[in-house]
Amino acid sequence: MLTTLVIIGTRPEAIKMAPVVLNLKKQKNSNCLVCVTAQHRSMLDQVLSFFDIVPDFDLNIMQHDQSLNAITAKIISGLDVVFTQANPDIVLVHGDTNTSFAAALAAFYRRIPVGHVEAGMRTWNLNFPFPEEANRVLTSQIASVHFAPTTLNTTNLVKSGVAKTKIVKTGNTVIDSLLHTAKKVTGFSNQVNDLGLKLAVGSGKKIILVTGHRRENFGKGFANICKALLKVAKTNPNAIIIYPVHLNPNIKTPIETELGATPNIILTDPLSYPDFIYLMKEAYLILTDSGGIQEEGPSLGKPVLVMRDVTERPEAIKSGTVKLVGTDINKIVQQINLLLTSKSVYSKMSKKTNPYGDGKAAERITKWLLKNANAIKKLQPK
Numbered sequence: 001m002l003t004t005l006v007i008i009g010t011r012p013e014a015i016k017m018a019p020v021v022l023n024l025k026k027q028k029n030s031n032c033l034v035c036v037t038a039q040h041r042s043m044l045d046q047v048l049s050f051f052d053i054v055p056d057f058d059l060n061i062m063q064h065d066q067s068l069n070a071i072t073a074k075i076i077s078g079l080d081v082v083f084t085q086a087n088p089d090i091v092l093v094h095g096d097t098n099t100s101f102a103a104a105l106a107a108f109y110r111r112i113p114v115g116h117v118e119a120g121m122r123t124w125n126l127n128f129p130f131p132e133e134a135n136r137v138l139t140s141q142i143a144s145v146h147f148a149p150t151t152l153n154t155t156n157l158v159k160s161g162v163a164k165t166k167i168v169k170t171g172n173t174v175i176d177s178l179l180h181t182a183k184k185v186t187g188f189s190n191q192v193n194d195l196g197l198k199l200a201v202g203s204g205k206k207i208i209l210v211t212g213h214r215r216e217n218f219g220k221g222f223a224n225i226c227k228a229l230l231k232v233a234k235t236n237p238n239a240i241i242i243y244p245v246h247l248n249p250n251i252k253t254p255i256e257t258e259l260g261a262t263p264n265i266i267l268t269d270p271l272s273y274p275d276f277i278y279l280m281k282e283a284y285l286i287l288t289d290s291g292g293i294q295e296e297g298p299s300l301g302k303p304v305l306v307m308r309d310v311t312e313r314p315e316a317i318k319s320g321t322v323k324l325v326g327t328d329i330n331k332i333v334q335q336i337n338l339l340l341t342s343k344s345v346y347s348k349m350s351k352k353t354n355p356y357g358d359g360k361a362a363e364r365i366t367k368w369l370l371k372n373a374n375a376i377k378k379l380q381p382k
Helices: 011-026 042-050 068-086 098-109 132-142 151-159 173-184 195-201 220-235 249-259 273-282 292-299 314-319 329-341 343-349 361-371 373-379
Strands: 002-008 030-036 090-094 114-117 145-148 167-169 206-211 239-244 265-268 285-288 304-306 322-324
Touching: 002 011, 002 068, 002 098, 002 361, 002 373, 011 030, 011 042, 011 090, 011 114, 011 173, 011 292, 011 361, 030 068, 030 361, 042 273, 068 098, 090 098, 098 114, 098 132, 114 132, 114 361, 145 151, 145 361, 151 167, 167 361, 173 273, 173 292, 173 361, 195 239, 195 265, 206 273, 220 239, 220 249, 220 265, 220 329, 239 273, 249 265, 273 292, 285 292, 285 329, 292 304, 292 314, 292 322, 304 329, 314 322, 329 343, 361 373
Parallel strands: 002 030, 002 090, 090 114, 114 145, 145 167, 206 239, 206 285, 239 265, 285 304, 304 322
Antiparallel strands: none
16 A cells, blocks of 8 residues: 655645546555645635545645745644654655645655656746746755656756656646546636626637736736736727736735726636636637646647746747747737737647647556555655
């Protein structure tokens, strides 16, 4: 029996780890436990509820506008008790959040092997994205096994000094969740009470879906984003910009202040995962600084403009379905207008080519863990 402790802190982690948890729980020789740090609270809970995942442990660290140091310290301290109670053979963390790095470090201090899901993404610049790039790099130094989504991710890990024998190419679990959810959702759920949002999606107008949450865009970055969106809204009255606004006050305050009174800009609260997937399906194009949406958009045939100067996901840029625009006002406006007016440009970017997976990543991760259960147990000193 292999006891796996999956540690999740944020909504994106929950989305991407849900298929792994569900697959592990189906297996006879698997005892899968889930711990949430609640680095995010309500947005995390929505996803867990959708996938019918009930955490075995909950650190509940969420506080208003807390520092990165506070988040990290609380996670490391809180996990000591969890590790004692769960006694896991291996800890699984995901991606690049503070929860991922702090949980990996806490497990390392207890001599518990760490499996890193979505390993190997790199920008090779510790400040972009901040602090995510550093979290990824540091987690890679700790992990015993690296579940890499793509060939490039594998190459990055080897370049970072990771032995090939510790790397398992799997595809990205976000595609597992996306394909599962996209088949199920055909409209908004009863949780969506915003009549303006419902009317906008049913209007037949081109929907520009916007999301933004990166720390490096706080301040000037979001000010530029607002100016760009105002220009786009003014010059394209027949398009509708829909922006589910992140709850962080560093984002929510400037966005609502600058964009709240514009007729063809709809600001909404964060949507549940299935409602957001439905909105992605209905969108004409997507403007984002999110990592996961760079992977999801191409699977839905949606052009994605990324409000970052560098990305750890260059595969979609190479395939032509994603473009970097940073937070440069002119670039954002120019590229949105080009997609709205040029059928040939839109057609090239909306091809459904996705280098990130086939929907079977969680199966591959589960299969590897159970096949190597005895070897994993020998990694932890007793």
